């Protein structure tokens with residue numbers, strides 16, 4: 001894959017996850033051959049390559065968690081496991097003959113806009129440099145692990161593992177294990193850890209709303225049916241998408257509309273947790289949807305097991321062989337698992353993307369990321385980011401957002417061709433208006449006003465820089481055509 005390098009690219013894509021692979025397919029289909037995808041990992045898949053903790057699977061039904069132009073009749077479960085999703089992306093790369101255009105094991109450490117040349121200069125970790133007219137950061141919003149700032153963490157003598165950096169050979173059999181966090185990663189992981197560990201301490205800072213996960217196997221007959229009748233799978237996909245869209249009003253306008261989900265979560269918790277006091281302690285005190293609603297049918301039953309303890313209070317410090325909770329109780333452990341999530345409001349590392357006048361995108365985004373339509377950023381010409389600020393969803397499949405952005409990217413490139421421009425930059429006024437609109441819509445939403453803290457909000461400014469406050473269809477409509485009036489174009493030099 002790494003042979004036949006060219007240093008002069010039309011489009012450079014950073015990241016070979018869903019959005020990077022999607023961008024590569026789009027460009028290939030549009031006859032744009034001079035592009036390259038760079039990824040620091042040894043395989044394609046992005047988050048689905050990196051996250052290898054046991055139990056990792058999608059929490060959006062797979063018929064919807066796939067590209068609309070590439071349905072997969074072979075999903076074996078309603079919620080596909082990580083391995084299948086990664087294989088799906090690998091198959092797409094093969095089908096679209098993209099292997100030679102993806103440079104794996106290549107970490108881009110700096111992308112620098114050169115105003116004189118109107119080109120992006122990309123340097124990889126080995127010092128090799130290439131130039132590109134267009135830069136497409138497809139970094140993913142949840143790719144930088146969040147290590148908690150707990151006193152003593154660095155001094156723990158046993159194994160410390162973040163869910164995103166799971167060593168494949170990690171054996172927890174007969175060990176005393178602590179898991180910090182009870183979010184989406186934790187509830188998938190914990191049932192597996194409970195089966196191995198001799199003692200499992202779960203440190204929960206805030207309970208989550210959890211509803212049953214309606215997962216089931218998709219048998220060979222059903223799969224054959226989807227292969228023979230593709231429209232049937234499309235119909236199922238449409239149904240899942242439409243039902244998911246109906247959740248928007250409850251999240252955006254009135255949480256009272258989520259009463260059904262709340263009742264379901266309450267019933268699920270009481271039914272699955274034996275100890276009524278624990279069941280009560282596990283009830284969140286904020287609106288449903290404020291944090292991501294979790295789907296889990298095998299998490300609560302773990303809490304009934306004798307070797308498992310839920311510690312529903314803070315951590316005061318970590319010692320070389322133990323965790324001390326805020327009540328001063330010390331629990332000895334051999335291994336520590338951090339299911340503490342990601343730096344969602346700081347998705348771009350410092351020094352990675354440098355725009356006009358040496359502006360560092362990460363520094364510009366210190367108070368929270370901000371873009372136009374989640375895709376373009378003033379001060380960063382010829383840059384089209386995928387899954388940028390305010391494109392995450394709490395109610396539907398993010399693949400819908402990626403596809404809207406891909407269409408927008410395609411239209412933008414056509415527009416540049418038509419105008420023979422080699423520099424395009426979103427106007428600061430358009431970006432400001434877009435963000436004012438987002439802020440207005442988010443103000444009363446469950447994500448901002450639901451009474452919780454979450455990765456959706458910047459930890460200091462509390463600005464919501466992650467969520468798209470609306471229907472996926474609304475986003476799609478807003479990106480359906482390339483709105484050249486929001487941009488300044490120049491060129492050729």
Ligand code: NAP
Pocket residue numbers: 057058059060142148149150163180181182183184185186188203204205206292315339340341342453454455
């Ligand atoms: P998360 O939802 O941010 O959960 C992190 C957990 O760690 C929370 O329980 C948090 O408590 C706790 N925590 C963080 N810092 C802590 C500290 N200093 N002390 C004690 N506890 C601390 O992260 P995640 O579970 O990795 O999930 C993040 C997102 O990734 C999800 O919302 C979802 O969008 C995505 N995801 C998807 C899937 C899937 O199935 N497709 C699977 C995993 C993740 P607080 O709640 O109190 O902050």
